[in-house]
Amino acid sequence: EAADRLKELIGEIPDAEQIDVNYSINNPDPDLEFSVNAPELDTLQAAADDLVAQLRTYEAVYDVRNNLRNSTEEVRFVLKPGAQKLGLTLAEVTRQARQAYFGEEVQRLPRGGGDVRVMVHYPKADRRSLDSLANFRIRTPDGKEVPLQAIADIEFAPGIQRIERRERQRSTVVSADLTDEVRDQITKDLNENFFPEWEKRYPGVSRGAIGQAQGQAQFISEILTLYTLAFIAMYVLIAIAFHSYWLPIIILSAIPFSFMGAVFGHMMFGMNLTIWSYFGIGAAVGVVINDNLVLVDYIHRLNDKGAELRRAIVEAGVVRFRPILLTSVTTFIGLVPMMIERAIAAQFLKPTVVALAFGVMFALFVTLLLVPALYSISMDLRVQVDRLKAFLARYWR
Numbered sequence: 001e002a003a004d005r006l007k008e009l010i011g012e013i014p015d016a017e018q019i020d021v022n023y024s025i026n027n028p029d030p031d032l033e034f035s036v037n038a039p040e041l042d043t044l045q046a047a048a049d050d051l052v053a054q055l056r057t058y059e060a061v062y063d064v065r066n067n068l069r070n071s072t073e074e075v076r077f078v079l080k081p082g083a084q085k086l087g088l089t090l091a092e093v094t095r096q097a098r099q100a101y102f103g104e105e106v107q108r109l110p111r112g113g114g115d116v117r118v119m120v121h122y123p124k125a126d127r128r129s130l131d132s133l134a135n136f137r138i139r140t141p142d143g144k145e146v147p148l149q150a151i152a153d154i155e156f157a158p159g160i161q162r163i164e165r166r167e168r169q170r171s172t173v174v175s176a177d178l179t180d181e182v183r184d185q186i187t188k189d190l191n192e193n194f195f196p197e198w199e200k201r202y203p204g205v206s207r208g209a210i211g212q213a214q215g216q217a218q219f220i221s222e223i224l225t226l227y228t229l230a231f232i233a234m235y236v237l238i239a240i241a242f243h244s245y246w247l248p249i250i251i252l253s254a255i256p257f258s259f260m261g262a263v264f265g266h267m268m269f270g271m272n273l274t275i276w277s278y279f280g281i282g283a284a285v286g287v288v289i290n291d292n293l294v295l296v297d298y299i300h301r302l303n304d305k306g307a308e309l310r311r312a313i314v315e316a317g318v319v320r321f322r323p324i325l326l327t328s329v330t331t332f333i334g335l336v337p338m339m340i341e342r343a344i345a346a347q348f349l350k351p352t353v354v355a356l357a358f359g360v361m362f363a364l365f366v367t368l369l370l371v372p373a374l375y376s377i378s379m380d381l382r383v384q385v386d387r388l389k390a391f392l393a394r395y396w397r
Helices: 002-010 041-055 081-086 090-101 130-135 183-201 212-242 247-252 255-268 275-304 309-340 344-396
Strands: 032-038 061-066 073-079 104-111 114-120 137-139 145-147 152-158 169-178 206-209
Touching: 032 041, 032 183, 041 061, 041 169, 041 183, 073 081, 073 090, 090 137, 212 247, 212 275, 247 275, 247 344, 255 275, 255 344, 275 309, 275 344, 309 344
Parallel strands: none
Antiparallel strands: 032 169, 032 206, 061 169, 073 152, 104 114, 137 145
């Protein structure tokens, strides 16, 4: 918060290429980042400037910038047709000019544990003035000297300080920070109201979300795949253990409620779901499924011993109430100190802790109330299905 407030107070500094305010713990990337790609530099600059101007229209957006550096004037040599007949190339001409103005290393002297480079170049007065190019002479391969202006034209042009490419095109990154968590709303508005016309104005320009948005989308895709595989594995294992296709569904029915509890906890603390939140949700799901297994297994065992279904459910709820309640409550209480901790070092773990604590507590009532009800309903449905099978068997005979 201090770093974000400092950025707001600094504001935009004219002619500053980039302003960074960093902090050592959990320092994130910019909240909004877009990659803009174009085959031509001028088109890229115009498209990036247009996007920057649009981002600055949002109240929650500040510190908008792109990483296209301002070009500086540089001297360029263009060889005249007769230069090649003298055995000169552009590389040779620029090499000799570099030797004269930047210098050529001729020797290194050891001194004080290091090396001192000895450079040979023009005197400082000549190197400070471009007028000296009028008297500059180039040595040809046969040892003769010719004036620079006799073999090359001298012109000034914007210099390229850095070339970035993505997808085989020139590229720049437009980034910005947000005062509020409105990235999804801004991205939606850009996609619906700005980018369609923007792409028409700049044909051939491509774009893409990078940084936090790209990382979050990739993580969500991967975590959903992994959780789906874990869900299938849990279903198969429980189905094998209980010899039933319905009981695993009842046991796993608490997973959505555990997720709801984690979301509720984040809302209470004014936090957003992060990567660490999903780790906490996964841990909460493991605890909740264990509680459901304990309850359903006891009901199943009483039912196998011949106990009437309703009586088995009530007895299992009474016997397993204490261990299930204590497991959830002690887990929640044990995590309370971490949830109320204000130290900076503990902040990045808070989403995990909040998701785990509230996910377990929220699903506690599901385990004690919903799971027994679903078990009773499934048994009733099983009886009805068996009766239907018997009726159909007699009918078809």
